[in-house]
Structure formats: C-alpha cells, structure tokens
Amino acid sequence: MTPQPTRVGLVLIGDELLSGKRTDKHMPKAIELLAARGMELSWARMVGDDAQVLEQTLRETLAGPDIVFSFGGIGATPDDRTRQCAAAAAGVELEFNAEGRRILEERFGEDAYPKRIHMVEWPVGACVIPNPVNRVPGFSFGDHHFVPGFPNMAWPMIEWVLDTHYRHLHRLERDVELLVEVLDTPESALIDPMQALMDAHPSVRIACLPNAGGARVIEFGVRGAPAAARAAFEDLKDTFRNAGVPLGRESTP
8 A cells, every 4th residue: 555645855956056157046935835724844945957866866756656846847958858858767768748838839839849849758648737927837747746947947846736735734723833942961961861752752753953053952843733742842851850850941933
C-alpha cells in the first residue's frame, strides 16, 4: 500500500539561483501558502540547469511519497530541461498532452507550432495545472507538480494544486511554536533531558538553537498541534527547572 503523502518539499531550479544572479522567492511564499492551510514545508532542494543533476534529484524525490513542487525549467527554450528530466527520472516517455495541446491551440492558434507546443510535451500520465496568467499550463505527475519559475504564475498555480488535490490535508488548527531560553548551561548538560522529552512527546518537534553570537543562551522550541505543544512545553520547563537549569524569556514567533 502506497503511504499517504503528508510531507511537502520544493525543488528550485536554475543556474541563476546558484550563481546568485537571482534570489529565490518561492520558498518563503510556499511556506506562507502552506501555513494558511495548516500545512508546512519539510524540505527544499536547489539545483542548477545541469540535466544530470536535475534528473538524479527528481529520481530521488519521485521514489518517495512526498508532495513536491518544482519551480522552473518547463519553457520551450533549449535550457529548459525539467520536462525531459522528469520523464527520464520516472522511466516514461514524453508525449504531447492532449488537454495541454488544446489549451495552447486555443491560446496561440497556428502560432502554437512548431515551438510553443513543446511546452506541453510532458511525461506520459501527466495532467494539467491551469495557469491563470497566460494560460500556458504547468503539469502534475503523481504528487509532483511542475510550475514556471515566474512568481506571478507559479504561486496561484500552487494554490490551485493545494486546494484541488490536497484539501483533505488542510487543517483549521495550525501548529504553534513555543520558545524558552535556557541560560548559562552547556549543551552537553541538556542532551539527556532533551532526549527524554522527545521520547515522551513524539507528536511534537523539540529543537534547540545555540546563540549565534556566542552568549551562553540556548533557545529551546516546541512545535506542533496546540494542545500537544503546550503539554510538551510545560513538561520541558518542569524538567529543566527540576534539574536546576535556569530559564529565561519565553516567546512565540
């Protein structure tokens, strides 16, 4: 039985991202769109336009159960290789998608040929993601969703996918994050109580973040569904207080 996808990942594509010529804007927006639906981002990968690297990346992500949004590289120019790499990674052929062809023919008429039509040459089994801006569609292949690199197109297309295919994963109750500072205590003294807390509260995430400036302050965070997170947070504070660990400021992001 195939596991139900619940984690969400991103594949951000383009040499311009790795060279610093462009700054990625998709990940912050994806986090925002997911949070509005009670979902969250689990991972992100950034790769260039190298076909070998991109194909290997997609082979790895396609092998898992995660929901994946891929940004960029689905145009018609020779450096747009995402369609071809996705097909190769999945072990299927490319085909001119019938619905995609209809959309481009309606949009461009005879000018859809001979070049633009390649924008709907997708892996066999793919289906359309509507583009509300210029109507040139992206495509879904299983739980992988391929959209353009242009934010004004990509972001509403992601929303459409989330609301059309994954509404059952939306949660009205959003996760909360609770933070507390641990003062003047070495990390080594916190390993055992932190492990005990993680074992006792497996439904939440407990993490620590040392102060980047070198101060002896460690930020402990608990993230999860509100009731579970608050219970774990109170347990965390009690555990540290009972161990004589001084606590500082509490906060919520």
